[in-house]
Amino acid sequence: MACIKAFTVIDVINTVTSLAIDYVDFNPVNITAYVLNQFGIPVDCGEVIFNLSGNIVPVNVSDGVANIIYNFTSCSNEIFAEFNAIGYGQSSFNQSINLNPKGTIIYLTDITTIYNGYEYKIKLTDDNGNPLSGKNLVYTLNNVTDTLVTDENGEALLNINLNDGVYVIEIRYDGEEIYLNSSNSSIINVKSSINLPSSNYTYGSKYIVSLLDKDSNPLANQTVSIVFAGKTYNLKTDSNGKASINITLKPGTYKVTIKNPDTLEEKNQTIKVLKRITENKNLVMYYGAGSSYKVRVYDDYGRIAKNVTVKFKINGKTYSRKTNNNGYAYLKISLKPKKYAISATYKGFTVKNNVTVKSTVITKNITKKKAKTIKFTAKLVNYKGKILKYKYIKFKFKSKIYKRKTNAKGIATLSLKNLKRGKHVIYSTYGKLTIKNTIRIK
Structure with a gap:
């Protein structure tokens, strides 16, 4: 088949x-x-x-x-x-x-921002404005060089974590076979979120610091940590973002550390607490010299205080005097010979000194053995301490007045006869000044 x-x-x-x-x-x-x-x-x-x-x-x-x-x-x-x-x-x-290589553009803007409060945006496009994604952008900022990668919108974000200051940011795109290289630069101005005050203060003044949040608004009603002269204070800011500390420190140099709880910025400052009153000195003067006790006064920030009132206290009395344009206040001394304590006070700060008024009629208490004649002497000088020749000094002894002329050495001598044993009082007067002494006979 x-x-x-x-x-x-x-x-x-x-x-x-x-x-x-x-x-x-x-x-x-x-x-x-x-x-x-x-x-x-x-x-x-x-x-x-x-x-x-x-x-x-x-x-x-x-x-x-x-x-x-x-x-x-x-x-x-x-x-x-x-x-x-x-x-x-x-x-x-x-x-x-x-294909012909395509041009590229880097878009930047100059900005002013707060510490730790801004993401800086960079954009890369071709010259038709089409965003280029996945591209490497090399930036240099504050001596640091690094790389950013653009997103699907051709954008890259850079966190600004710089201390306050003005910076230049430089950006470059190195290009590829079909994109040409490009570069650009801009200014970044970083403001501190902590506004430090003056560095000079005086006793009784206030240290006031101002703070901002990340959006450059006052940091209102927030608790701020301040280390002041080694002691930590947790202070609440007011509606304007301000916190303050009363200064009751002795003159000297102190360190202050402030931390902003919103931006996490921390700043240190060295302040000086100055004397509110200076140039005060002990005063030694002769009676009638018209000398003045002088002080120089400063305001809360260590600047000369003009036209302010200073309180002086001496011999149980208080006097008010105003400072001149150079910050000086004067109290003229018109007291009798003696050593006095004097003080000057301004805004709670007080300085103390001594004022010694020396007599222009110079005498001594004397003790003598009983004799037929006892001599009591008084030396006369002017308000500069120079001897006064041939001037009359009045002596008052036992209700009698005696006048004696000073010699070439400025000395006037009173001879007293037949004084009994015991203590006797004698007064010596020249002009408006009278000096009391004792004569003791043994």
Whole structure:
């Protein structure tokens, strides 16, 4: 019995593939593959395999067309398209294209910001304004160089954590084969969130510090930690972001540390507590000299205090005197010979000294053995301490008045006879000054 085998022969339909490429010097590139059969009729099946400079992308054919829009990463590119379908002959087409490198722009702005309170935005686009994502941006700021990567919007954010000051930020994009390099720079002005006050103070003044939040607004009604002269204070700010400490320290140098709870900025300051009153000295003067006790006065911040009232106290009485334009206040001394304590007070700060008024009639208490004649002497000088020659001094002894002239040495002598044993009182007067002494006879 014979075996008969039957074979069915299917003819393969030939195809033709062609390319249409649409672009203007640069990405994106619109690539269209047209596939026709041997009769010139569009093929409506299969797929075109695109080899785009080594990147394989399959695209289904519909009504004789396979289309792709593609961004190349190099300027010189090879495009190869190959059609495949069951029952159809394979066909292909290739073409070379050259893209021109695209310019790029880095967008920066000059800013003023607060310490630790800002994210600085950088944007990279091509020269048509299209954002470039995934690109490395190299920045240099405050002598530090690092790299940022752009996001899908072509943006990169940089946290500003700098102390107060003015900084220049430099950004560069090194470019790629299809993107040209670019660079830019801008100014970043960082303001401190802690506004330190003056560094000079006097007793009874206030140390006042102002603080800002991250948005540059006053840090109102917040607790702030201040270490002042080794002691920690937790102070609440007012509605203007201010906190204050009363200064009751002795003159000297002290350290202050302040921490902003919102920005976490910390600042140190060295302050000086100065004497509120200076140039006070002990005063030694002769009676009638018209000398003045002098002090110099300073305000809360160590500056000369003009036209302010100073209280002087001496011999049980209080006097008010105003300072002049140089901060000096004077109290004229018109007291009798004696040593006095004097004080000057301004805004709770007091200085003390001694005022010694020396007599211009110089005498001594004397003790003598009983004798026929006892001599009592008085030396006379003027308000400068120079001897006064040939001037009369009045002596009062036992209700009698005696006048005696000073000699060339300024000394006047009174001779008293037959004094009884015991203590006797004698008064010596010149001008308005009278001095009392005793004479003791043994």
